[in-house]
Amino acid sequence: MANKFYNRRQFLQTASLFSTALMASLASPRLTRASDEPVEAVVIGSGFGGSVAALRLGKAGIKTVVLERGRRWTIKPDQNTFATYRNPDGRCAWLSPNAPLFEESPIDIYTGVLQRKDENGISVLCGAGVGGGSLVYNGITYQPPRQTFERVFPSSINYDEMDKIYYPRVRSILKPSPLPQDILATSYYQSTRIFLEQANIAGFPNGLLDMATDWDIVRQEINGTKSPSAIIGEIWYGINSGAKKSLDGNYLAQAEQTGNVEILPLHIVTEISEVPGRGYRVSCIQINEYGVTIKSISITCRYLFLAAGSMGTSELLVKAKAKKTLPNLNDYVGQGWGNNGDNFGTRSGLPPTNPGQGGPATGRLEHLDNPFGPVILVEYPTWNAPEGTLSALGMAIPRNSGSFKYDAAKDAVKLNWAADSPENKKLLKDVEYTYRILDRKNTTFNRQPHTELRLGSHKRKNQPTSMNSATITAHPLGGAVMDKVCDTYGRVIGYQGLYVVDGALIPGSTACTPPSITIAALAERCMEQIIADIS
Numbered sequence: 001m002a003n004k005f006y007n008r009r010q011f012l013q014t015a016s017l018f019s020t021a022l023m024a025s026l027a028s029p030r031l032t033r034a035s036d037e038p039v040e041a042v043v044i045g046s047g048f049g050g051s052v053a054a055l056r057l058g059k060a061g062i063k064t065v066v067l068e069r070g071r072r073w074t075i076k077p078d079q080n081t082f083a084t085y086r087n088p089d090g091r092c093a094w095l096s097p098n099a100p101l102f103e104e105s106p107i108d109i110y111t112g113v114l115q116r117k118d119e120n121g122i123s124v125l126c127g128a129g130v131g132g133g134s135l136v137y138n139g140i141t142y143q144p145p146r147q148t149f150e151r152v153f154p155s156s157i158n159y160d161e162m163d164k165i166y167y168p169r170v171r172s173i174l175k176p177s178p179l180p181q182d183i184l185a186t187s188y189y190q191s192t193r194i195f196l197e198q199a200n201i202a203g204f205p206n207g208l209l210d211m212a213t214d215w216d217i218v219r220q221e222i223n224g225t226k227s228p229s230a231i232i233g234e235i236w237y238g239i240n241s242g243a244k245k246s247l248d249g250n251y252l253a254q255a256e257q258t259g260n261v262e263i264l265p266l267h268i269v270t271e272i273s274e275v276p277g278r279g280y281r282v283s284c285i286q287i288n289e290y291g292v293t294i295k296s297i298s299i300t301c302r303y304l305f306l307a308a309g310s311m312g313t314s315e316l317l318v319k320a321k322a323k324k325t326l327p328n329l330n331d332y333v334g335q336g337w338g339n340n341g342d343n344f345g346t347r348s349g350l351p352p353t354n355p356g357q358g359g360p361a362t363g364r365l366e367h368l369d370n371p372f373g374p375v376i377l378v379e380y381p382t383w384n385a386p387e388g389t390l391s392a393l394g395m396a397i398p399r400n401s402g403s404f405k406y407d408a409a410k411d412a413v414k415l416n417w418a419a420d421s422p423e424n425k426k427l428l429k430d431v432e433y434t435y436r437i438l439d440r441k442n443t444t445f446n447r448q449p450h451t452e453l454r455l456g457s458h459k460r461k462n463q464p465t466s467m468n469s470a471t472i473t474a475h476p477l478g479g480a481v482m483d484k485v486c487d488t489y490g491r492v493i494g495y496q497g498l499y500v501v502d503g504a505l506i507p508g509s510t511a512c513t514p515p516s517i518t519i520a521a522l523a524e525r526c527m528e529q530i531i532a533d534i535s
């Protein structure tokens with residue numbers, strides 16, 4: 001499908017005339033763009049999909065504005081950039097009076113990094129800020145195995161092509177690597193050693209995760225030249241030592257270096273609409289760091305890239321369909337949402353694990369021949385977990401899907417997820433089966449020296465047990481799913497110049513793995529095609 005319906009040179013001439021006139025009328029540098037100033041491309045959101053789009057557009061010489069609702073988070077030498085679990089404040093939450101995780105504690109309202117959206121049937125966690133989900137993520141960079149990938153994605157997305165071209169392209173920029181052995185050997189990473197040892201005993205393929213982590217900075221945390229952060233399990237509110245390789249330091253930095261990409265933080269997009277013959281109008285409000293509106297603006301663009309995450313992109317599209325600002329959207333908009341088969345598990349009754357330390361995440365276990373359905377577990381620290389426990393995120397393949405609905409009275413969009421449906425309950429069972437094997441195979445009978453002296457052969461049973469739950473997800477996916485709302489290159493059906501390049505494009509699952517690298521790799525695949533279409 002070629003996208004050459006407009007005359008790009010004509011557009012550039014108009015934009016340049018507008019820009020010259022505007023600059024001449026301004027004595028000092030502007031804080032925001034002027035309303036209705038045309039730009040070639042707008043990207044909404046600066047997470048994985050948005051960062052890839054921005055870099056590829058910038059490299060292709062296409063003038064691009066990235067609108068991001070959150071602020072920039074630059075690591076400061078005082079190592080007090082982010083709030084911590086131990087001392088939460090406004091910086092941990094997106095415009096909320098409460099901390100989003102652990103015990104509810106009141107905080108000041110601020111444009112913090114993590115949003116918890118309590119939807120119908122599930123809570124969803126999302127990042128907010130320049131870098132999107134990469135500011136809050138663990139950094140797990142996990143390419144799905146072929147077997148699960150091919151179960152989830154349309155056959156027109158060739159695994160070999162993804163494996164040889166697009167996943168390596170993302171890795172070449174994120175530069176992930178596994179936990180080095182010298183760090184693994186420290187007491188901080190005892191939980192990793194036990195996780196891997198128990199996976200081995202249970203006969204599951206396992207290993208260290210590829211992580212977007214600067215392990216040299218983790219070494220500095222260990223040797224005391226940086227304050228402890230990752231090593232004491234501080235992750236989801238940001239890592240103050242700078243050990244997290246978030247997108248603002250790689251993809252987005254490189255996009256800005258092209259000279260063609262301008263990132264506008266603290267700009268919330270409220271509505272998108274078609275401007276026949278010209279492209280799209282993006283309406284947004286500029287806010288200050290406390291969420292107070294400074295002004296409303298709109299920008300007109302030829303190419304509009306939706307990358308506000310599964311939740312943000314779905315909301316904008318569902319609203320645009322309901323309000324007929326994009327009347328050609330089809331009925332699949334807002335459908336096909338999934339939680340990536342996520343569930344959070346805790347194992348207890350284990351030997352000492354040092355469970356609050358050793359971040360951002362380290363070990364993985366694959367149970368792909370689970371008779372109920374493939375399962376992957378990834379291990380991560382929980383700062384306040386009791387001794388003798390381990391925390392893991394389990395991922396299976398969801399069997400049914402949620403949908404978004406527009407509420408005209410509230411002018412709001414809500415997600416509906418049938419948490420108690422038989423399919424979703426079965427999903428928990430897939431993962432429970434893996435835990436059961438893990439627990440059974442690691443049950444040991446320990447001789448107790450004192451008992452043995454007096455009573456002979458008495459033994460104490462060391463019995464691990466596991467619990468998991470799926471009331472919350474950090475991996476929202478779908479809402480503008482490929483082969484339904486868009487084609488597999490993210491081109492929205494019924495429109496030219498309108499694209500979805502983030503988690504909304506994905507059919508509810510990234511095949512038993514955390515989504516970031518798959519979102520980015522698919523965005524790379526989309527962008528290669530889209531740039532070819534429009535150049």
Ligand SMILES: Cc1cc2nc3c(=O)[nH]c(=O)nc-3n(C[C@H](O)[C@H](O)[C@H](O)COP(=O)(O)OP(=O)(O)OC[C@H]3O[C@@H](n4cnc5c(N)ncnc54)[C@H](O)[C@@H]3O)c2cc1C
Pocket residue numbers: 044045046047048049050067068069070125126127128129130131132133134136137138139140141142236267268269270307308309310312313361474475476501502503504513514515516517519
């Ligand atoms: C706590 C946590 C830990 C995680 N750990 C991992 C991990 O280790 N590995 C992994 O692979 N994945 C992880 N994830 C998931 C991963 O972060 C997401 O899958 C990924 O970020 C989604 O990419 P995206 O491009 O779809 O959207 P996002 O990265 O969410 O980016 C969307 C961006 O759009 C912005 N936005 C939203 N609405 C608007 C609007 N209306 N106007 C302007 N801007 C808007 C948001 O602020 C955000 O910056 C984690 C997620 C969380 C929450």
